[in-house]
Amino acid sequence: MSAPSSVADAAATAAAAARGRLQVRLQSVAYATPDIQVYEFVRPDGAPLPAADAGAHVDVHLANGITRSYSLLHAAAAPLSYAVGVKRDPNSRGGSQYMHEQLRVGALLELSGPRNHFPLTEEAPHSVLFAGGIGITPILCMAERLQAIGASWEMWYAVRARSDLAFLPRLARFGERVRLHVDAEANAVLDMAAIAAQAPAGSHFYCCGPGPMLAAYEAATASHPPEAVHLERFGASATLLTGGDGFVVQLARSGVELHVPAGSTVLQVLQQNGIAVDSSCEAGICGCCEIAVLDGEVDHRDDVLTASQRAANRSMMVCCSRAKSERLVLDL
Numbered sequence: 001m002s003a004p005s006s007v008a009d010a011a012a013t014a015a016a017a018a019r020g021r022l023q024v025r026l027q028s029v030a031y032a033t034p035d036i037q038v039y040e041f042v043r044p045d046g047a048p049l050p051a052a053d054a055g056a057h058v059d060v061h062l063a064n065g066i067t068r069s070y071s072l073l074h075a076a077a078a079p080l081s082y083a084v085g086v087k088r089d090p091n092s093r094g095g096s097q098y099m100h101e102q103l104r105v106g107a108l109l110e111l112s113g114p115r116n117h118f119p120l121t122e123e124a125p126h127s128v129l130f131a132g133g134i135g136i137t138p139i140l141c142m143a144e145r146l147q148a149i150g151a152s153w154e155m156w157y158a159v160r161a162r163s164d165l166a167f168l169p170r171l172a173r174f175g176e177r178v179r180l181h182v183d184a185e186a187n188a189v190l191d192m193a194a195i196a197a198q199a200p201a202g203s204h205f206y207c208c209g210p211g212p213m214l215a216a217y218e219a220a221t222a223s224h225p226p227e228a229v230h231l232e233r234f235g236a237s238a239t240l241l242t243g244g245d246g247f248v249v250q251l252a253r254s255g256v257e258l259h260v261p262a263g264s265t266v267l268q269v270l271q272q273n274g275i276a277v278d279s280s281c282e283a284g285i286c287g288c289c290e291i292a293v294l295d296g297e298v299d300h301r302d303d304v305l306t307a308s309q310r311a312a313n314r315s316m317m318v319c320c321s322r323a324k325s326e327r328l329v330l331d332l
Helices: 006-018 094-101 135-149 168-172 191-196 211-222 266-272 306-313
Strands: 021-033 038-041 057-061 069-071 082-086 108-115 129-134 151-160 178-182 204-209 229-233 247-251 255-261 290-296 315-317 327-330
Touching: 006 229, 021 082, 057 082, 069 082, 069 135, 082 094, 082 135, 129 135, 129 191, 129 211, 135 151, 135 204, 168 178, 191 211, 204 211, 211 229, 211 247, 247 266, 255 266
Parallel strands: 129 151, 129 204, 151 178, 204 229, 247 327
Antiparallel strands: 021 038, 021 108, 038 082, 057 069, 057 108, 247 255, 290 315, 290 327
8 A cells, every 4th residue: 555645635534534434536537518517536545445345326515515326337446436417407505516616626525435226136047227427427337347257137218319328338348238228319208117027027126217217117117026126316206394293302312302393304403413423415416415214203304225124214314314203212
């Protein structure tokens, strides 16, 4: 392992570790489409980064105080770099806009280690992958993993216009396993229902894309076993976040009790009381603010946890989920 490039780098790395984060340097930026850029991060000392499985994402902590979650483009046991694709959002709250306009090669910043709420079932007899727009990033990572292990799979990649297609040289290596669908040229959206109906028995399905695509995907796969249907959102679903009675959260490590009124989230109350919790989307889709629950019953309102994880009642997304019981005890 090489020595850190400077005393400042070493100090910054130690400070990030104390916060449970990784200190990284932006090594390169490349265009994937006119509005998608790929950012590659490495450790300042060149050491390997923590392992990442297909479907994983990292939280990028930006200098403007915003944290955003992005899917990784590569999966590896000891990667020397992480790469994420970031689409510039015209309604950006400061995440994608900052990265596209302000972030420069050589910048030091912090990442949270990989988390995976969109895991790949590698032992499935066949996998059907659907990607829409920037949703290609985790789906491409899955395709490369399935190809590497010799699994049976197919991909359907849908975009509105041909200029929105990203990573075409990498996709071309897979030949006929990958089908491209351009809405403007087909004068129709991708018929996922027909594709799902023709899939071999025992297939697992994966989809990452915009809200309307995910709604169509859920309808198309409704007759398949829930454990074989996987999705990841990058926008909140319609089942959101408001309403419900007030309740108390108790912080197990300190014994502090806080009241969460009907009009506030747990995250807001924690932050108002000076309790630091990582957060990003504030819409229940990224998993950044997941906190362990030690007692009480959660009213889950996120789009991250599976049905079985919700039933287990072991964690919650404090940006959106609330309490069915009068009290929740959190591991804070």
